[in-house]
Amino acid sequence: MNSFKKIAALGLALALSACVSSEPASRSLSNDALTLASRGTGSIPETGARVVAPLYSISDIQVSVPRALRVSEANVFYPIADIVWRGDAPGDRHQQIGAIFQAAASQAAATMKGPRAAVLKLELVRFHGVTEKTRYTVGGTHNMVFDLTVLDAATGAVIDGPRRVTADAKAAGGQAAILEEQSGRTQKVVVTEKLVETLRRELSGAVTDPALVARATQDPTQPVLR
Numbered sequence: 001m002n003s004f005k006k007i008a009a010l011g012l013a014l015a016l017s018a019c020v021s022s023e024p025a026s027r028s029l030s031n032d033a034l035t036l037a038s039r040g041t042g043s044i045p046e047t048g049a050r051v052v053a054p055l056y057s058i059s060d061i062q063v064s065v066p067r068a069l070r071v072s073e074a075n076v077f078y079p080i081a082d083i084v085w086r087g088d089a090p091g092d093r094h095q096q097i098g099a100i101f102q103a104a105a106s107q108a109a110a111t112m113k114g115p116r117a118a119v120l121k122l123e124l125v126r127f128h129g130v131t132e133k134t135r136y137t138v139g140g141t142h143n144m145v146f147d148l149t150v151l152d153a154a155t156g157a158v159i160d161g162p163r164r165v166t167a168d169a170k171a172a173g174g175q176a177a178i179l180e181e182q183s184g185r186t187q188k189v190v191v192t193e194k195l196v197e198t199l200r201r202e203l204s205g206a207v208t209d210p211a212l213v214a215r216a217t218q219d220p221t222q223p224v225l226r
Helices: 002-020 093-110 175-183 187-202 210-218
Strands: 050-054 056-064 116-128 140-152 158-171 204-206
Touching (some): 093 116, 140 187, 187 204
Antiparallel strands (some): 140 158
């Protein structure tokens, strides 16, 4: 009986550990292969401001959430599934996640006025939010993984990708989660903000013109990465 309890306790500890800090899908890739947003702010050089500008003007957005992705509604700390989402009422989770990506991509593209017209294709690989049990206790991470492809709007030729992108957003826990909900900062708001931020970075390039860099660093509305 004691051995059984020890094994059960170990299993719970591992589940909690995974929930609080889920392993990004890009971990197996080399650091050079990771995109700026996938690496996180820790990868940005400490040598000063890095200014980015949109590479494209997005004319169409195509989002795919394959039905083969497994959904879990289990209220445990860390369900084994491709899609875990509690930010909407119970329903078609594939459709709900697709709508989140569509909204985030549209929001990101709305402010992008790059020199080349392009079509953005996004295919979901994993969307692992937090369950009620996790959200109202320890909190965790909304782990979002997707494949990104950019096509030339005129010819349909692939400009960029397909490449895998990881976006992780902190999921508040316990009383902090309750306060966020009460203030209107829902789980959907949190994941949408992270996706918008990630997509803008993924679809932008560094500005090297000294005059443009100087102007951007003095204007808080410009997309400056520090």
